[in-house]
Amino acid sequence: MSKIQSELGNSSAIHRNKRKYKEYLWAYAFIASPIIGFLLFAFIPISYSVYVSFTKYSGYQAPVVTGTANYERLLTDDPLFWKTLFNTFYSALSVPIGMAAALAIAIALNQRIRGILFFRVMFFLPTISSVVALTLLWKWIFNSDYGLLNYFLGLLGIIGPAWLSSEQWAMPAMIIQGVWAGLGFNMVLYLAALQGVPQSLYEAAEIDGANGWQRFLRITIPGISPTTLFILITSIIATMQDFPRFQIMTEGGPNYSTTTIVYYLFQNAFRYMEMGYASAMAWIIGILLMLITLLNFWLSRRWVHYD
Template sequence: MNAKPLTASGARTAKKKSLYASEKWWGYLFVAPPFIGLTVFLLYPLLTSLYYSFTIFDFSSPPQFVGTENYKRALFEDPLVWKTLWNTFYAALGVPIGMAVSLLIAILLNQNLKGKNLFRMLFFLPTICSIVAMTLIWQWIFNSDYGLLNYFLSLVGIEGPAWLTDETWAMPAMIFQGVWGGLGISIIMYLAALSNVPTSLYEAATMDGAGGWKKFVHITVPGISPITFFILVTSLIAALQDFPRFVLMTGGGPNFSTTTIVYYLYTTAFEYNEMGYASAISWFIGIIIMVIILLNFLLSKRWVHYN
């Protein structure tokens, strides 16, 4: 039986199918690298840590399944978990403080001032500097014997405390340093948001007799609320996971007063070699962060204005 000759339309259809198949495989090829990266560096570690959280595991022996014992230990038996969690929330007070300060500076820099570009650069400079270098500078500033801060306090007759070795002052000092370090990005974002608020709204408010405070509350704050929400969420996530600067500046002391929950997780895993327990703590932290961020998104409907 003779095969039917391939018509012109049939040839075009076959060519289209071949082209479609080729494009489909190219699409899979381009999607593969990020998918592989997501699987290897996120999904696999996530699922592995979830499994380890139900085991006793220290790299020297195979994981031993213990059920929810690690979670019971973290919630009810280990006082350091709650102490370091409290320290973390205490340190996170720097988030609203930093947002308020950065908004104030952004409003000032948004005015027609001489040299405002220079000030913008100076405020942004800490963001691009090495965290190790900045930490060493702040260690010198807060040093109780020859630090710059206590030197200036002595000029006005005030004896400065031992900022980084006193339980009362260590965390406030760390909050101050954290606020300073985070100003740059927040200021730039607020400047961008302020420039997008329509000037016609301010002009209309002026014609209605509104003062500066009313303009700020009823025009500026709603106008920049999306950026405020973005800064709030990202800063909270960063603050609740912060620990490198605590390692470098205080080592978590004195008496665990500056040990954050993630710092405690790190020491549990890599100093005490309790990977199973550390994994349980990490999931405990992750759930807390997810709940806080979810609440922020739910509450944002009341105060964030996108139009």
């Protein structure tokens, strides 16, 4: 009897092992595609770019190792690198302005009034629209001769500037467009965060005599701080990598006033065919983004509340 039970137990164990083995096979089959895709289109190219950054490489001929020459040229002998880096941080002014505007709109759209869903959809609609189409639309709006913005300024008796052809006004115009472009996505995130703040906290604060501004500072801001950190980090990364808007609207001009670091990288790689130099620039940007992100996480311990 015991022998039969032992054989049955062994058979059951073998069956369980076969079923577990099949489950592992299916699991590996499902994760194989993204892993292979990451290796082929991310890890291998990124790893190769490290090597290329230490070479002189045009893309047509074999790379010639030059050591740290690309990095030395980048940091000590290329004033355009520092100018475009300044332009990139200048354009990043759209981040705090856009976050404040998105929060204000989210608070307004968090009200329980009739037809509020329509306004939420209208504010979010540009987020799912073509970046190229929206950028071309704004290029027309900023046109100094027949643009919509200067037309309305003219109705107020104000002579509008040459927005995209002026060194003084080109970057402010890009900041305005950048703020508008990011409103919809950030607004939705803030709206979700606002709805997650417990109403009981507001009720308790109101009973204690706190006014609206005090409730906003002491309850709303801490309650949505994790979302604020997420928006801050992702917006900075997106701004540092912003490329299509500047290519379409200004092509980096006038006189490099709107040439961002990524657009300058593109010019070096595909216009001047200096792949090695562009790879070195890409790694400098990557390291800079990593440092900024780590700094934000470190500072967030003082103002982000997860309770």
